[in-house]
Amino acid sequence: MTAQTYVPSLLSRAGAVSALTLAAVTGTMLVPGAASEAQAAPHSAKALKVAASKRGSPYKYGATGPYRFDCSGLTLYSFKKAGKKLARTAQAQYNQTRHISSSSRRKGDLVFFHYGRSVYHVGIYAGKGKIWHSPKTGSLVRLEKIWSKKVWYGRVR
Incomplete structure (x- = not known):
């Protein structure tokens, strides 16, 4: 699984509260529309x-x-x-x-x-x-x- 598919998959399972933690761990910050x-x-x-x-x-x-x-x-x-x-x-x-x-x-x-x-x-x-x-x-x-x-x-x- 690539990083492009792995991160969104994790994000959908992690929930909104964990998004910042996930960003800190993966080094990727996802901001809708940016x-x-x-x-x-x-x-x-x-x-x-x-x-x-x-x-x-x-x-x-x-x-x-x-x-x-x-x-x-x-x-x-x-x-x-x-x-x-x-x-x-x-x-x-x-x-x-x-x-x-x-x-x-x-x-x-x-x-x-x-x-x-x-x-x-x-x-x-x-x-x-x-x-x-x-x-x-x-x-x-x-x-x-x-x-x-x-x-x-x-x-x-």
């Missing part, structure tokens, strides 16, 4: 690959692909292709993600640029201080070094 970090990682990795595949696509305000993008349109499109639904705007995407510290960031996390409390730009973290993003009118989707210290990070759930 994706584990391991389950979230494949979506982020796929979204990152999708964004990279759009290299050279032109910026167009309000565009969500597949050939033209604005910043949040690129992130929306990339995560949609990875099986995750995101809000339309950079601010709404920030509000939707689980906020994380810069030391916790991983490839595929979203990087939000802000002025005060307002988010004005978003990209997908590619590692080594770089993001894939669609910068502005007249530019193309590209990999670029993060140019500001005024960024927040969010993980798509």
Whole structure:
């Protein structure tokens, strides 16, 4: 019997009171409706690959692909292709993600640029201080070094 079948079987026999004890013993915490970090990682990795595949696509305000993008349109499109639904705007995407510290960031996390409390730009973290993003009118989707210290990070759930 695998761990995937063993733990739910034990949980159904153990009852609700013993769930925390079971989690402590098996090292697994089951929370209904919550994706584990391991389950979230494949979506982020796929979204990152999708964004990279759009290299050279032109910026167009309000565009969500597949050939033209604005910043949040690129992130929306990339995560949609990875099986995750995101809000339309950079601010709404920030509000939707689980906020994380810069030391916790991983490839595929979203990087939000802000002025005060307002988010004005978003990209997908590619590692080594770089993001894939669609910068502005007249530019193309590209990999670029993060140019500001005024960024927040969010993980798509």
